Amino acid sequence: MIDSFPPNFLWGSATAAAQIEGAAHEDGKLDSIWDVFSRVPGAVANGDTPEVAVDHYHRMPEDVALMKRLGLDSYRFSTSWARVKPADGAINKAGLAFYSRLVDELLENGILPWLTLYHWDLPQAVQETGGWANRDTAYRFRDYATAVHDVLGDRVTHWTTFNEPFCSSLISYAAGEHAPGLQDPAAALAAVHHQHLGHGLATAALRELGAASAEPLQIGITLNLTTAIPNDPNDPVDLDAARRIDGLWNRMFIEPVVLGEYPADLLDDVAGLGLSEVILPGDLEIIHQPIDFLGVNYYHDDCVSGHPVERVTTVPTDRPYASPFVGSEYVSFPPRDLPHTAMDWEVNPDGLRALLVRLTLQYPTLPPMYVTENGASYEDVVSDDGRVHDPDRTTFIREHIAAVAEAILQGADVRGYFLWSLLDNFEWAWGFDKRFGIVHVDYDTQVRTIKDSGLAYAAIIAGALSPTP
Ligand code: FCB
Numbered sequence: 001m002i003d004s005f006p007p008n009f010l011w012g013s014a015t016a017a018a019q020i021e022g023a024a025h026e027d028g029k030l031d032s033i034w035d036v037f038s039r040v041p042g043a044v045a046n047g048d049t050p051e052v053a054v055d056h057y058h059r060m061p062e063d064v065a066l067m068k069r070l071g072l073d074s075y076r077f078s079t080s081w082a083r084v085k086p087a088d089g090a091i092n093k094a095g096l097a098f099y100s101r102l103v104d105e106l107l108e109n110g111i112l113p114w115l116t117l118y119h120w121d122l123p124q125a126v127q128e129t130g131g132w133a134n135r136d137t138a139y140r141f142r143d144y145a146t147a148v149h150d151v152l153g154d155r156v157t158h159w160t161t162f163n164e165p166f167c168s169s170l171i172s173y174a175a176g177e178h179a180p181g182l183q184d185p186a187a188a189l190a191a192v193h194h195q196h197l198g199h200g201l202a203t204a205a206l207r208e209l210g211a212a213s214a215e216p217l218q219i220g221i222t223l224n225l226t227t228a229i230p231n232d233p234n235d236p237v238d239l240d241a242a243r244r245i246d247g248l249w250n251r252m253f254i255e256p257v258v259l260g261e262y263p264a265d266l267l268d269d270v271a272g273l274g275l276s277e278v279i280l281p282g283d284l285e286i287i288h289q290p291i292d293f294l295g296v297n298y299y300h301d302d303c304v305s306g307h308p309v310e311r312v313t314t315v316p317t318d319r320p321y322a323s324p325f326v327g328s329e330y331v332s333f334p335p336r337d338l339p340h341t342a343m344d345w346e347v348n349p350d351g352l353r354a355l356l357v358r359l360t361l362q363y364p365t366l367p368p369m370y371v372t373e374n375g376a377s378y379e380d381v382v383s384d385d386g387r388v389h390d391p392d393r394t395t396f397i398r399e400h401i402a403a404v405a406e407a408i409l410q411g412a413d414v415r416g417y418f419l420w421s422l423l424d425n426f427e428w429a430w431g432f433d434k435r436f437g438i439v440h441v442d443y444d445t446q447v448r449t450i451k452d453s454g455l456a457y458a459a460i461i462a463g464a465l466s467p468t469p
Contacts, residue, residue, distance in 0.1 A: 006415065013457075014421060017121055018120065040181065043181060054423050075111050075114060076116065116222065118141065131191070133187040161203060200286035227246075241304045257289075306332075343376075360411055
């Protein structure tokens with residue numbers, strides 16, 4: 001099975017600035033929207049905040065040494081806009097210097113830096129001018145991107161504009177579950193479009209800046225995608241609900257970037273909520289820049305019904321971010337008979353294979369794909385022997401990597417896999433309640449312990465363990 005991975009297949013792990021760095025107010029960094037949101041009572045579980053997180057800002061060399069021990073080829077991290085341009089005015093040299101040290105440390109250890117510019121931590125100062133609902137933020141994002149390139153462009157070749165714009169628009173501006181915590185569907189759709197615009201503007205600017213580099217830049221975007229599975233495939237109401245969710249969660253994000261257009265059925269579905277009005281002439285040409293890769297984040301599929309939730313026997317969680325657009329009585333998410341992680345997310349490795357193959361077939365012009373996030377949360381404990389035995393996560397990882405291999409055999413051009421996450425960390429609205437790391441972090445002492453799943457991942461990378469369990 002391991003033989004089906006291309007020779008230069010990239011094995012990595014991923015993190016995000018706000019989830020690990022801490023030092024939230026050090027060396028010139030000012031509040032991001034997540035700092036502010038986490039101070040709102042009830043917004044984040046247990047009142048947790050990213051103030052200290054896992055102190056990566058101060059422990060970066062130790063964390064890079066862990067990556068080296070695991071044998072990672074690449075490390076996917078994000079830069080914090082609120083650290084680089086805290087008030088979105090002057091550039092904070094001390095903040096950029098941290099990322100410069102990180103990049104040097106990675107390169108000295110033979111690890112490819114894979115940089116993401118936006119993993120949700122907008123400077124609060126930009127939020128106060130309207131955040132992503134304001135078109136101007138797209139232009140500010142481009143300026144921030146070029147400021148990062150000015151300092152790191154001589155050493156960083158792989159650039160991702162956005163991580164999961166679905167979350168930083170719909171979940172943040174419509175569902176109110178993520179910072180800035182708004183419940184305004186029209187603002188959410190404006191945020192979608194302005195993030196797309198920011199992607200296009202930054203891609204074009206980086207492309208131009210990179211033209212002089214010895215090695216051409218690799219520029220892409222990371223989307224979180226799902227397969228919307230109709231609960232009853234013979235029921236036209238369920239089929240239509242699945243179509244709507246596929247439009248709203250997948251195609252609204254892929255198609256402007258890859259095809260240069262919004263799906264017509266999606267524009268109809270959200271008519272009256274202002275999306276068409278914020279799309280100005282020329283925008284789609286800017287958004288539709290050639291990209292070198294598509295990052296795919298995959299955690300689970302979504303079984304969808306178009307019937308009121310009452311018809312479904314058990315509904316553990318509704319997804320309120322769908323409701324402003326399709327009506328909460330219109331779409332529901334019946335649970336399926338599959339194992340679940342501590343997030344209550346389905347474990348369904350074949351869904352990853354199916355998604356990668358579907359993208360390949362549906363979008364012939366798609367660039368190579370990288371799985372930029374995949375992983376699982378379980379309730380880990382440090383055992384008396386000092387180790388963390390997490391067999392469920394090991395099985396999860398092996399099965400999902402085997403699913404990627406299968407997708408490649410079926411024709412998907414997948415060039416790498418980044419496990420989420422290197423370290424246990426601040427899991428957004430869940431705070432420190434949910435652990436996704438292959439390295440355990442004791443939040444009192446900040447002691448790091450490689451979990452059994454981390455050792456297994458290292459063995460897979462080294463070719464000593466087959467992913468097929
Ligand atoms: C993704 C996010 C990442 C992490 C994982 C569990 O949606 O990109 O930061 O929270 O989920």
